[in-house]
Amino acid sequence: MSENNRLVLNSLKKSPKGLTAYQILNIVLKSKSIQPMTVYRALKNLTTNGLIHKTNKNKTFHLCDTAHVCNTTKAHEHNAVLAVCNDCGVAEELKTDLFSKIIKNIKSKKRFNFNNFNLEITTTCKECN
Ligand SMILES: [Zn+2]
Ligand SMILES: [Zn+2]
Numbered sequence: 001m002s003e004n005n006r007l008v009l010n011s012l013k014k015s016p017k018g019l020t021a022y023q024i025l026n027i028v029l030k031s032k033s034i035q036p037m038t039v040y041r042a043l044k045n046l047t048t049n050g051l052i053h054k055t056n057k058n059k060t061f062h063l064c065d066t067a068h069v070c071n072t073t074k075a076h077e078h079n080a081v082l083a084v085c086n087d088c089g090v091a092e093e094l095k096t097d098l099f100s101k102i103i104k105n106i107k108s109k110k111r112f113n114f115n116n117f118n119l120e121i122t123t124t125c126k127e128c129n
Helices: 003-012 021-031 036-048 098-103
Strands: 052-054 061-063 081-085 091-093 119-123
Touching: 003 021, 003 036, 003 052, 003 061, 021 036, 036 052
Parallel strands: 081 119
Antiparallel strands: 052 061, 081 091
């Protein structure tokens, strides 16, 4: 894994509420002088490889729950299912393949390929309830 990717992953490790690309850039800049483009490229690369997930709701990035065991850039794709709190923005990756089973059985006229979907459930967390 490249050093830039590792710096980006490290910035996300202690952020259950996730970080925006801009916040990640600012954290990485504390340890290395780096071009914004380089950070954005690392984010794109890590997202493609499934090591981080992006919420549509808050545009924040979250570390994949399984990313800590993965020290390579080897593709690590899976169907991410994220629950995101409407109030405080905390996110949790749900460990379930229930949705994969349901979604793969959907009949699609446009022949969508459901092997590679991401799902985001916006709701309220325990703390905000
Ligand atoms: Zn994941
Ligand atoms: Zn909440």
